[in-house]
Amino acid sequence: MAKQQSDSLYYPPMTFFFLGHFRALIYGFGQLWRRPAGNLMTIFVLAIALALPGCFFSFAHGIKQMLPPWQKAADMTVYLKDGQSADAINQLQKTINHMQGIASTKVISPSQGLQELNKEFPIADIVKQLPSNPLPTVIAISPSQLTNNLQQLQNLNQQIAQLPGVDTVQMAYQWVQQVMHLTKVLSRVAIIVGVIFALAILLMISNTIRLTLQKDKQDIQVFRFLGASRATILRPLLYQGLWLGIFAGVLAMIIMVMIGLLMIHPLNDLLQTFQIQLHAAIFFNGCTLFGVLLVSIILSWIGTRLSVQRAVFGSENDCVF
Amino acid sequence: MIRFQNVTKSFEGSQGGLSQVSLHIRPGEMVFVTGHSGAGKSTLFKLIAMMEKPTRGEVFLNGSDISDLRSSQIPSVRRQMGLVFQNPHLLNHRTVLDNVALPLYLDGVRIEEAHKRANAALDKVGLHHKKNQMPLTLSTGEQQRVGIARAVVSRPAIILADEPTGNVDPEMSLEMMRVFENFNAIGTTILIATHDLGLVRQLGHRVITLDHGRVVSHG
Numbered sequence: 001m002a003k004q005q006s007d008s009l010y011y012p013p014m015t016f017f018f019l020g021h022f023r024a025l026i027y028g029f030g031q032l033w034r035r036p037a038g039n040l041m042t043i044f045v046l047a048i049a050l051a052l053p054g055c056f057f058s059f060a061h062g063i064k065q066m067l068p069p070w071q072k073a074a075d076m077t078v079y080l081k082d083g084q085s086a087d088a089i090n091q092l093q094k095t096i097n098h099m100q101g102i103a104s105t106k107v108i109s110p111s112q113g114l115q116e117l118n119k120e121f122p123i124a125d126i127v128k129q130l131p132s133n134p135l136p137t138v139i140a141i142s143p144s145q146l147t148n149n150l151q152q153l154q155n156l157n158q159q160i161a162q163l164p165g166v167d168t169v170q171m172a173y174q175w176v177q178q179v180m181h182l183t184k185v186l187s188r189v190a191i192i193v194g195v196i197f198a199l200a201i202l203l204m205i206s207n208t209i210r211l212t213l214q215k216d217k218q219d220i221q222v223f224r225f226l227g228a229s230r231a232t233i234l235r236p237l238l239y240q241g242l243w244l245g246i247f248a249g250v251l252a253m254i255i256m257v258m259i260g261l262l263m264i265h266p267l268n269d270l271l272q273t274f275q276i277q278l279h280a281a282i283f284f285n286g287c288t289l290f291g292v293l294l295v296s297i298i299l300s301w302i303g304t305r306l307s308v309q310r311a312v313f314g315s316e317n318d319c320v321f
Numbered sequence: 322m323i324r325f326q327n328v329t330k331s332f333e334g335s336q337g338g339l340s341q342v343s344l345h346i347r348p349g350e351m352v353f354v355t356g357h358s359g360a361g362k363s364t365l366f367k368l369i370a371m372m373e374k375p376t377r378g379e380v381f382l383n384g385s386d387i388s389d390l391r392s393s394q395i396p397s398v399r400r401q402m403g404l405v406f407q408n409p410h411l412l413n414h415r416t417v418l419d420n421v422a423l424p425l426y427l428d429g430v431r432i433e434e435a436h437k438r439a440n441a442a443l444d445k446v447g448l449h450h451k452k453n454q455m456p457l458t459l460s461t462g463e464q465q466r467v468g469i470a471r472a473v474v475s476r477p478a479i480i481l482a483d484e485p486t487g488n489v490d491p492e493m494s495l496e497m498m499r500v501f502e503n504f505n506a507i508g509t510t511i512l513i514a515t516h517d518l519g520l521v522r523q524l525g526h527r528v529i530t531l532d533h534g535r536v537v538s539h540g
């Protein structure tokens with residue numbers, strides 16, 4: 001029998017398309033609502049699996065941002081032995097200037113040193129009481145940007161220390177480099193934990209949707225027998241996965257903020273020993289938090305697709321008659 | 322309308338297949354399929370509904386071969402059929418009205434129109450007063466009738482019904498057959514599998530009898 005495709009009786013194709021998505025969105029939420037206890041547990045587990053690597057990443061990224069710039073951290077101070085002649089000092093500066101990996105050098109005489117010291121600490125009166133200026137001559141060195149790892153800097157340090165007339169060489173903020181390496185380790189841990197947990201999340205979502213499929217097998221059969229298209233059947237399941245992802249992501253954001261609040265004081269104490277001012281923003285960084293939500297949604301989507309692909313359309317031969 | 326051409330369907334190590342079946346059901350016919358269990362009735366229905374593919378031979382629907390359709394092509398062809406199952410296969414968490422209107426929702430019919438038609442279909446099977454109930458609150462016979470209302474609601478060209486009166490008392494059986502006859506009267510092709518030979522004789526339509534997967538009479 002020919003169907004009356006009258007406009008007034010049927011939705012326009014676009015309206016029908018969006019209506020289908022809207023219905024699936026609501027239906028997918030309803031599916032979660034129908035089994036609140038089980039789904040809530042799944043959401044919690046997913047959120048924890050998301051929040052942990054999220055926190056590692058957040059800390060590593062945040063600490064890196066709070067460190068002084070690398071160039072400044074790599075600066076070296078060369079203390080010269082007492083009693084060097086001006087010529088010897090000039091010669092030494094030239095030698096250092098010609099070494100590989102040096103951007104610039106500057107000689108700071110004991111009197112210039114005293115002036116700079118006076119700016120930071122009012123000790124001029126104490127120094128005046130001494131018979132002579134106790135500060136050594138210093139050559140301040142800025143390594144070039146090419147010299148960008150700790151090993152190279154240490155080699156440079158050793159080379160300079162062996163030059164005649166040099167007493168000691170100090171890197172301005174050696175600890176910065178150590179902290180940077182620590183953050184690298186933390187970043188790497190975040191990536192490894194993240195990949196492992198992402199895999200776990202995929203499996204978990206797949207399993208949750210697979211259980212839904214088993215429970216709803218009869219309903220899905222009904223839809224198939226009534227001639228529902230593949231997309232129509234898949235849609236509510238995909239939206240159910242999407243809802244799981246959204247809820248787990250939001251919960252993960254909350255957990256991350258809570259961990260941040262718990263960590264902020266002890267971490268602040270630790271960082272103050274390095275004279276770093278802690279910014280609360282590293283724990284409440286919008287980009288990272290929304291990144292976690294986005295990752296959660298994407299993983300849920302992929303996990304759902306993986307589980308429905310095979311299960312729903314494995315075969316047409318289900319027995320009904 | 323439906324044509325089987327030397328169709329064989331064999332299942333490994335089990336009964337219920339078909340062997341060299343050729344038959345033709347013309348548009349607008351109402352046909353009963355009878356036979357003992359395992360004779361191949363269900364297989365015949367599954368082949369028409371594209372739930373199975375024939376081992377050999379072809380099945381034609383409206384002149385086109387449906388025996389080897391891709392799974393993506395099946396839904397649109399299936400929406401031209403109304404299927405009534407022995408087990409009514411209803412969605413238990415949707416109201417009776419929603420269950421009946423489901424094929425229309427899938428077709429993109431506006432919700433008001435879908436409800437109007439679903440109400441009319443429920444009226445025909447005598448269950449209009451239960452439209453807002455959930456399926457599990459109905460008796461088995463009533464659920465079966467909801468299944469029939471759902472099969473006819475989209476005014477399909479073909480209705481396939483497998484033991485639609487299996488769980489219904491004789492009086493109601495006859496009434497349900499009358500519903501099918503009413504649809505047949507407006508041109509719908511109807512194929513019904515049943516054990517109830519008394520009812521079949523009483524109604525006097527064409528009967529196809531199957532035995533061990535072969536057509537033994539189709540007079």
